[in-house]
Amino acid sequence: MRIRLWVGVFGFLMLFLSQAAAAAEQKQTDAPADAVLPEIEEFRLIHAETMTLTRQKSKPQVFEGDVDIIMTDEAGNETQIQAQKITIYYKQDQKKLDRMEAEGQVKIKRAGTVATTELAVYRGDSDLIELLIDPHVKDARGEVIANKISIFMKTDEVVATGNVRGLLHPKTFEQASK
Structure with missing residues (x-):
């Protein structure tokens, strides 16, 4: 008698759980395809050999x-960061x-600008990338080497400090000012 009771309870639970799962699946399919995830900086792509996450x-x-990470900002501009460790x-x-700290053969690509360094730090509150060890930035207007180079993401402004050396292409600046 007890076995029949347990089989009945088990059967009822299975029926109830399968209906609940079907209802949850239906809710997921009813959701719009472009459902918005919670507010968080968007990483479009992250690729690495290993990943460590904790709770x-x-x-x-x-x-x-x-490691290869592609981030997008609110305007849809992409920034690609490649490194040995992020x-x-x-x-x-x-x-x-x-x-975000990127270490080892760091390469950053954004809007036609390529930056290389051995250590880069992205600061989310100021939307700033600091290139700290052997930084080098190159784009169509020229290239810059310095002790430290800061890239302000919102304005795409590049600020080089400490033993700054560079090569500028004047014709590119003339074309930009027209």
Whole structure:
């Protein structure tokens, strides 16, 4: 008798759970295809040989081995960052990027500009990339080498400080001013 009771309860639960799963699946298919994810900096693509994630909010995400990340800003502009190791830190209470550190053969591409360095730090609050070890920036207007180069993402302004050396193409500046 007890076995029949348990079989009945089990059967009822299976029937109930299958209907609940079907209803949840129906809700997912009814959602619009362009459903918006929670507010967070958008990474379109992340590729790496290894990835380390933890459930602890204070711990960063670590990507290693030929890391390739493509980020998009609110205007849809893409920034590609390639490095041997990228560590991503998030703000504790928000789903916002605090900072991102890229180490080892770093290459950053954005709007026709290519920057290389051994260490780059992206600061989410100021939307700034700092190139800190052997930085070099090149675009159609010329190229710059310095001790430190800062790239302001919102304005695409490049500021070089400390032992600045560069090569400028005057014709490109003339064309831009017309």
